[in-house]
Amino acid sequence: MSNLSYIHEKDTAWLTFLEQIERVTPYLSDLKEHIDVLKRPKRTLIVDVPIVMDDGTIRHFEGYRVQHSLTRGPGKGGIRYHPDVNLNEVMALSAWMTIKTAVLNLPFGGAKGGIRVDPKTLSPRELERLTRRYTSEISYIIGPQKDIPAPDVGTNQNVMAWIMDTYSSGQGHTVTGVVTGKPVHLGGSLGRVKATGRGVFVTGLEAAQKLNLHIQNAKIAVQGFGNVGAEAARLFAESGAKVVCVQDHSATLYDSNGFDIPALQSYAEIHSGIAGFPQGKKISTDDFWQVEMDICIPAALEGQITLERAQNLQAKLILEGANGPTYPEADDILKSRGITVVPDVVCNAGGVTVSYFEWVQDMASYFWSEDEINQRLDKLMIQAINDVWTMAEQHQCTLRTAAYILACRRILTARKERGVFPG
Numbered sequence: 026m027s028n029l030s031y032i033h034e035k036d037t038a039w040l041t042f043l044e045q046i047e048r049v050t051p052y053l054s055d056l057k058e059h060i061d062v063l064k065r066p067k068r069t070l071i072v073d074v075p076i077v078m079d080d081g082t083i084r085h086f087e088g089y090r091v092q093h094s095l096t097r098g099p100g101k102g103g104i105r106y107h108p109d110v111n112l113n114e115v116m117a118l119s120a121w122m123t124i125k126t127a128v129l130n131l132p133f134g135g136a137k138g139g140i141r142v143d144p145k146t147l148s149p150r151e152l153e154r155l156t157r158r159y160t161s162e163i164s165y166i167i168g169p170q171k172d173i174p175a176p177d178v179g180t181n182q183n184v185m186a187w188i189m190d191t192y193s194s195g196q197g198h199t200v201t202g203v204v205t206g207k208p209v210h211l212g213g214s215l216g217r218v219k220a221t222g223r224g225v226f227v228t229g230l231e232a233a234q235k236l237n238l239h240i241q242n243a244k245i246a247v248q249g250f251g252n253v254g255a256e257a258a259r260l261f262a263e264s265g266a267k268v269v270c271v272q273d274h275s276a277t278l279y280d281s282n283g284f285d286i287p288a289l290q291s292y293a294e295i296h297s298g299i300a301g302f303p304q305g306k307k308i309s310t311d312d313f314w315q316v317e318m319d320i321c322i323p324a325a326l327e328g329q330i331t332l333e334r335a336q337n338l339q340a341k342l343i344l345e346g347a348n349g350p351t352y353p354e355a356d357d358i359l360k361s362r363g364i365t366v367v368p369d370v371v372c373n374a375g376g377v378t379v380s381y382f383e384w385v386q387d388m389a390s391y392f393w394s395e396d397e398i399n400q401r402l403d404k405l406m407i408q409a410i411n412d413v414w415t416m417a418e419q420h421q422c423t424l425r426t427a428a429y430i431l432a433c434r435r436i437l438t439a440r441k442e443r444g445v446f447p448g
Contacts, residue, residue: 223373
């Protein structure tokens with residue numbers, strides 16, 4: 026049992042990552058002597074982001090960019106605009122990106138960024154000013170061969186276009202490869218927006234098949250109904266599953282017969298949330314974790330599956346669409362109850378995988394069709410979940426530990442072979 030007695034306190038994301046590293050260390054043989062390289066970020070940057078507001082006043086925002094590891098290639102990771110963004114969170118998210126890119130065997134390290142701001146309180150012009158000033162503050166540590174940002178919570182393809190334009194202005198020429206998740210006509214990739222949700226679906230199908238869990242009429246609960254949760258819900262519903270419970274920032278809705286997902290998606294886009302949708306009944310936020318379900322898809326923010334929720338959860342399979350949604354002590358409870366967890370570093374890696382495809386296409390100035398993107402994505406995701414599953418069977422451990430074994434061996438082998446400068 027973990028000694029994280031503080032799991033209900035705020036800002037424990039980095040401690041959660043450190044606990045996960047401690048759990049994998051016994052499986053690393055002689056590579057464990059290099060494990061400390063994963064316990065501290067390679068580079069941490071905190072910047073002041075002053076902007077002129079529409080009313081002429083000046084406001085200051087705090088921004089971050091953390092490069093956890095650059096051992097296997099350039100940093101890769103999103104930029105988050107959210108009022109709760111802090112250094113602890115960004116460090117953890119960057120570390121999980123390090124693991125994620127290694128599990129998928131992509132030639133990247135891990136990075137993450139963010140600004141502590143509620144983007145909904147800013148006008149479009151203020152949001153653009155914020156983005157451009159933030160980009161200028163971090164521009165000397167990002168670049169196609171240094172660190173490649175992408176969208177995350179509170180950011181989108183428009184924000185990526187501003188970042189690309191601002192960075193390019195400083196270079197004197199257009200640099201499409203500095204970010205991924207851009208508009209398609211600016212060097213973005215087809216299939217990028219839906220990639221993370223598709224990855225959740227693909228790995229979920231593989232896991233369900235291995236568990237002899239039939240998708241037809243399986244009951245699914247989805248927390249978070251943005252790009253990830255909504256796309257995963259749509260694909261599962263199209264495969265015959267029933268999405269019986271959906272939760273977002275506005276409401277929690279339940280319908281034992283399953284929701285009309287395309288209708289719910291359209292409603293949520295128009296009303297900025299699912300609250301008020303005519304189908305299903307509204308239940309409390311906590312009741313989401315106790316409804317009858319076969320598959321649970323946490324696709325919101327980190328730290329959602331606590332010890333208490335893990336004890337009550339009825340699912341047979343958990344697909345982590347969000348980053349870090351499960352606390353280590355909750356992992357122990359889920360394991361003891363026979364509930365399989367496909368961890369975030371595999372399950373939601375579809376986004377970074379297609380980001381890799383976008384980066385490759387930008388470097389070559391040659392672009393693939395959406396069918397080609399999806400075929401390549403499915404192949405890599407299936408390979409990754411099978412590699413992790415094999416590792417779990419070999420070591421009789423959870424899929425999360427198996428994923429960390431696989432990733433840490435790749436990272437630390439690369440670190441060992443590169444050596445330490447100066448020697």
